[in-house]
Amino acid sequence: MANLLYLVHRLPYPPNKGDKVRSYHLLRHLLQKHRVFLGTFIDDPDDEQHLPTLKALCPDLHVERIAPRRAKLMSATGLLRGEALTLAYYRNAGMRRWVEQVAQAHELQASVVFSGAMAQYAQPLAPAVPMLVDFVDVDSAKWTQYAPAHRWPMSAVYRREGERLLAYEREVASQARRSFFVTPNETALFLSHAPEAQGHVQSLSNGVDADFFTPDPARANPFAANEQAIVFTGAMDYWPNIDGVSWFVSDMLPRLRAHWPRARFYIVGRSPSPQVQALAGQHVVVTGTVPDVRPYLQHAAAVVAPLRVARGIQNKILEAIGHGAGGDHRAFLRRSHRRQQRAGPAASRGCRRFPAGAAATARCAASPGRRARPRGPPLRAAGFQLAGPPERHRRLPGRPPPTQRHRSGGPLTCAAFPACSTPRVCAATTARWCPASTTSKPTGGRTKTTCTSNPAWRWATGACR
Secondary structure (H helix, E strand, C coil), X not given: CEEEEEEECCCCCCCCCHHHHHHXXXXXXXXXXXXXXXXXXXXXXXXXXXXXXXXXXXXXXXXXXXXXXXXXXXXXXXXXXXXXXXXXXXXXXXXXXXXXXXXXXXXXXEEEEECHHHHHHHHHHCCXXXXXXXXXXXXXXXXXXXXXXXXXXXXXXXXXXXHHHHHHHHHHHHHCCEEEECCHHHHHHHHHHCHHHCCCEEECCCCCCCCCCCCXXXXXXXXXXXXXXXXXECCCCCHHHHXXXXXXXXXXXXXXXXXXXXXXXXXXXXXXXXXXXCCCCCCEEEXXXXXXXXXXXXXXXXXXXXXXXXXXXXXXXXXXXXXXXXXXXXXXXXHHHXXXXXXXXXXXXXXXXXXXXXXCHHHHHHCCCCCCCCCCHHHHHHCCCCCCCHXXXXXXXXXXXXXXXXXXXXXXXXXXCCCCCCHHHHHHHHHHXXXXXXXXXXXXXXXEECHHHCHHHHHHHCCCC
């Protein structure tokens, strides 16, 4: 049993929002075989009631409190120091002292960091204590995305934050033994900004608890009998969610109601901001905190995620699919499980792709030894790209034939596909999913086909989008 230091930026319980779901299941996974020293913050007074439960799960628990308003003021010191404001927001003397005490009193085998801002507490211990960092998303890209959507001076603040935070993320990744992101897209985005991290960064995707998010006939319908409920779930004090529902109400709901007059939009989530509350009306319901989101997902006519600014995977989509949105989810789960069993030793390469509910669920997010290969109508209906080894995909009508050759005249080789992750995948891809036509360019004296010019590769593996 190893001693692990686990640093999380927000109390990982209850698992009722995106980051908490991932950090909670990771904690449970680590506790199975290790002693975990958990250091975390509380930024919501409602979370205080859950401390006894978390303490029972993880006895070696240290919690510091953050007052969001005060922390935002303190983060302004980052402007004077030339650092990311996020680092100053989470800088806490009590947390630093606790980490030092744990390191002195116990021989730590590794530190596990959830969210890049918490790496500031583990960096002084490295490299003596190996550091594993779960960035989850490329957080710096989120702030950069915020900039064009806001007026000056906030646009300048957000743009600066994106630049400074990216520099820090690169620094942390260079010191970490291994870094993780929630999707291959996020991994590729980070490597495009930090090529020096190649070989030390990988994807660790999310799952969904398919047993918990399963339709139950006994679950009461929260909607009126004569309405067609359209549901959005999420924390409604989070700006991308606020922006998404505001856009949906103003731009999309009137168009939908022109075809479906009984349509009604339900915004389900805690802490609705004044802007969200102002949306409430005859055709829009703002519920605030609800004891259980499952009735809303189960009985909805449609579940939407109209996010214009977002990173990584949206758990709300996975949870909706768990309730059957987009197809027969139980049949989908069974097919996924059978394909995983047939994969044999190849599945041990890690949980590289897990875009929807499957039997692996949170175990996939927590265990790098599992790999799910979902496909089929539920995913296509939900707007997901297919994933997994190309040789296991069903060739759809109109897709390129398997015998196409490279336009240079020779057969396609691994060299033509820079995105190939392994020779096995590359061989399968070039043998079965050659594009009907490619746009090639000479590189170093030879012709290569890039991901962006190869729609068949992009469709077959989801490696490039």
